[in-house]
Structures are given as structure tokens and as C-alpha cells.
Amino acid sequence: MAKNKFLSYGRQTIDPADVREISKALSADCITRGPKVEAFEKALRKQCEAKYAVVFSNGTVALHAAYYAAQVGEFDRIFTSPNTFVGTVTGGILLGANLELLDIDRGTGHLDLKALNQAMLKQYSRGRNIIVPVHYSGSVVDMKSLESCIRDPDTVIIEDAAQALGADYSDGTPVGSCQWSQMTVFSFHPLKTITTGEGGAVTTNDPELYKRLVRFRNNGIERNPENWDYPEEAGPWYYEVHDLTGNYHMTDFQAVLGLSQLSRMKKYVTKRRKLVALYRKAFAEHKHIRLLDANLDKHSAHHLFVIQLDFRRLPLSKIELMEVLKEKDIGTQVHYIPIYRHPFFRRLLGDCREKFPEMERFYSDALTLPLFPDMREGDVRRVVDTVCELLEMSTAVV
Numbered sequence: 572m573a574k575n576k577f578l579s580y581g582r583q584t585i586d587p588a589d590v591r592e593i594s595k596a597l598s599a600d601c602i603t604r605g606p607k608v609e610a611f612e613k614a615l616r617k618q619c620e621a622k623y624a625v626v627f628s629n630g631t632v633a634l635h636a637a638y639y640a641a642q643v644g645e646f647d648r649i650f651t652s653p654n655t656f657v658g659t660v661t662g663g664i665l666l667g668a669n670l671e672l673l674d675i676d677r678g679t680g681h682l683d684l685k686a687l688n689q690a691m692l693k694q695y696s697r698g699r700n701i702i703v704p705v706h707y708s709g710s711v712v713d714m715k716s717l718e719s720c721i722r723d724p725d726t727v728i729i730e731d732a733a734q735a736l737g738a739d740y741s742d743g744t745p746v747g748s749c750q751w752s753q754m755t756v757f758s759f760h761p762l763k764t765i766t767t768g769e770g771g772a773v774t775t776n777d778p779e780l781y782k783r784l785v786r787f788r789n790n791g792i793e794r795n796p797e798n799w800d801y802p803e804e805a806g807p808w809y810y811e812v813h814d815l816t817g818n819y820h821m822t823d824f825q826a827v828l829g830l831s832q833l834s835r836m837k838k839y840v841t842k843r844r845k846l847v848a849l850y851r852k853a854f855a856e857h858k859h860i861r862l863l864d865a866n867l868d869k870h871s872a873h874h875l876f877v878i879q880l881d882f883r884r885l886p887l888s889k890i891e892l893m894e895v896l897k898e899k900d901i902g903t904q905v906h907y908i909p910i911y912r913h914p915f916f917r918r919l920l921g922d923c924r925e926k927f928p929e930m931e932r933f934y935s936d937a938l939t940l941p942l943f944p945d946m947r948e949g950d951v952r953r954v955v956d957t958v959c960e961l962l963e964m965s966t967a968v969v
């Protein structure tokens with residue numbers, strides 16, 4: 572019998588056209604900071620219906636750039652969900668802001684908007700509220716309801732859409748248009764909707780934020796004479812360093828990969844949607860499996876397929892299930908270890924597990940199953956059959 576191919580929980584799709592484009596780009600005179608980066612940014616602007624797009628070397632630094640652009644600093648407060656990757660908050664914390672984690676809604680995996688609403692009632696003598704909704708699993712946070720929580724006009728919203736390129740809001744406008752936020756951030760890590768190997772982007776409609784995003788990417792350098800402090804010292808060689816930031820450029824050969832991938836993005840999302848529909852149908856009646864809110868499917872980019880199992884009522888632990896699935900060539904993962912459980916955050920916030928009953932429950936129940944565009948329908952059937960078989964074999968205690 573032919574051996575099954577290992578199904579990882581996510582994986583990139585690289586087309587022969589991608590390889591041809593990269594190969595051509597490597598022969599060009601300019602292999603970084605060149606015309607292909609500009610072309611990719613133009614294509615992202617068009618896709619996202621935003622005025623500006625700036626690409627970066629990865630999503631974590633794109634988020635850092637967004638915090639920098641918004642001039643986040645000491646006394647500011649970042650409100651976000653613990654159900655995310657550390658990169659959501661890294662940049663803001665490095666800039667001196669305080670972290671205010673909120674519990675989640677287990678039906679969506681998003682931050683709980685009721686908790687956000689409560690938090691926004693509190694008044695502070697200084698600092699701004701920086702809200703960072705994470706479009707977890709590629710499904711979109713209810714931004715209209717989020718906006719209605721805001722009391723202070725100085726509040727900044729930065730969408731972490733690392734997992735949600737290709738998703739849209741309920742009115743059909745694409746995520747990235749920034750109609751509900753100052754900035755939206757994407758990642759092009761291999762498992763995301765499209766990839767540039769490593770990569771990220773920020774979209775915005777604000778020219779001042781755009782200026783700061785570009786400055787952050789390029790070592791805090793100002794090239795525009797209008798922004799120079801010492802124009803009288805200028806010559807053809809001249810530029811000014813206005814801040815210490817770092818170098819976060821994307822190369823031109825990554826940008827051509829991004830362009831090539833972006834041209835197939837809709838196809839990838841459609842395929843993901845189809846696979847999710849198959850999973851949903853197959854698991855619909857399963858008494859032990861809970862799925863994320865189906866109402867969000869229509870607008871989601873379907874980055875992850877997450878199921879929830881009440882392991883307290885099963886004789887099989889999550890570790891055992893993951894191990895047996897791995898033996899059967901099915902890769903799984905847990906998204907996410909709550910941010911506050913990591914040692915760095917325990918030092919920062921103390922042991923605060925008790926404050927997050929929904930996140931704690933989600934963490935113990937959630938399991939990510941394989942989902943990526945190259946999966947076939949038969950692969951989904953194999954995953955479903957194997958999971959159902961294993962659950963059946965382990966008799967429920969209650």
C-alpha cells in the first residue's frame with residue numbers, strides 16, 4: 572500500500588511561475604530596494620484598496636513599524652488578545668507601552684468585545700489606548716462593534732491581519748483598506764495566504780503614518796529634503812538619520828515572489844474555503860467536536876482550521892491525540908499558547924491565568940488540523956476519518 576504523504580497543519584504553495592519570476596529577478600541590476608518592491612506595494616494597495624502600502628522583512632517588524640509610526644511609547648496601553656503570536660505585541664512593548672490583555676470569545680478565538688468595552692470605560696490620566704484586534708485564523712473581528720467600544724478620540728487601532736490577507740469585512744471591502752483602523756499589518760510567512768519566504772506589510776491611508784513607516788524600514792533615514800534639519804549641509808550624497816530603528820527591507824526577489832503569489836491569492840482563498848466547507852460538513856454532527864463560528868466563514872481568509880475538543884470528558888489527552896495523528900502522517904498544532912503563559916510575560920504580568928477563563932479553556936480544547944491550498948478533498952477525508960476513528964475508539968467517560 573502506498574504510504575500517505577505527511578500533511579502538515581499548513582504549508583506554502585509554490586508555483587513554477589514563482590520560480591521563474593525569482594530567477595529573472597535575481598539577474599536584474601537591482602536586487603533589493605528596487606522597482607519590484609515598489610510594484611509589489613502598488614499591487615498590495617490595489618488589493619487592499621488602501622492609499623499606501625509599505626513592505627517589510629517580516630510581519631513582526633511590520634507590526635513594530637506600525638507601533639513606531641503611531642508614536643507608541645511609555646504610558647500608552649496595548650489592548651489585545653492573548654490568543655496570538657508574540658509578534659503581535661513585541662514592537663509595542665519594545666517601545667515602552669504597557670500590555671493590557673483581554674479574555675477571548677471561544678466561539679471565534681477573537682478578543683472579547685464585551686471585555687474591550689469594559690476596559691474602554693476606564694479613564695487614565697495619561698497615555699493612549701492602542702487596540703490591536705487579531706484576525707485569528709483568518710476570520711475578521713467585528714470591527715464595527717469594536718469601534719463602538721471606543722470612548723477616547725485619541726485611541727489608535729492597528730489590525731493584526733497577519734493571517735487575514737484576502738479576507739473582507741461584512742460589506743465586502745478588503746481587510747487592509749483601513750476603513751476601521753489607522754493601519755493594518757500582514758505577514759507573508761510561508762503558512763500565510765501568500766508568501767515571500769519571510770515578509771510583511773503595513774497598509775494605511777494616512778500620509779504621516781506612511782512617512783514614518785518608510786523611515787522605520789530604512790534605519791531612521793530621511794531622504795526628503797523637506798524633512799531635513801540641516802538642509803544647509805546638504806550635497807548630492809546627503810541624507811539624515813532622524814531615529815535609530817534598523818534595516819527591515821524586503822528584497823526585490825522576494826517582492827516578485829509576492830507579486831506572483833498575489834496574482835493567485837483569490838484562487839488560494841477559494842480553495843481554502845472549499846476545504847473548510849468539507850471539514851464543516853464532515854464534523855457537523857460530531858458530539859465531541861466544536862468548530863469556530865460558521866457565520867464568519869464567508870468573509871474569512873481561512874488561515875487555520877481549528878477544532879475544539881473537551882479533553883476533560885475524553886479518555887484521550889491532547890498530547891496522545893497529537894502523537895497518534897502524527898504517527899498516521901497528520902500534523903497538528905495548538906494556536907495559541909496564551910501570551911501570558913510565556914516566561915517573558917509571566918515576568919511582566921505575573922501569573923494571571925485566572926483572569927482568562929475563556930482563553931484557558933480554549934487553550935486546553937483547541938487543536939489545529941491541516942489546511943493549505945494544495946490539500947486534496949481526499950486529504951480532508953483522511954483527516955476527518957482518522958480523527959473520528961480515534962475519538963470513537965476512546966470511549967467518552969460521561
Ligand SMILES: Cc1ncc(COP(=O)(O)O)c(C=O)c1O
Nearest residue numbers: 629630631656658659733758760
Ligand atoms: C497573528 C500573527 N501576528 C504576527 C505574526 C508575525 O508575523 P511574522 O512571522 O511574519 O513575523 C504572525 C505570524 O506568525 C501571526 O500569525
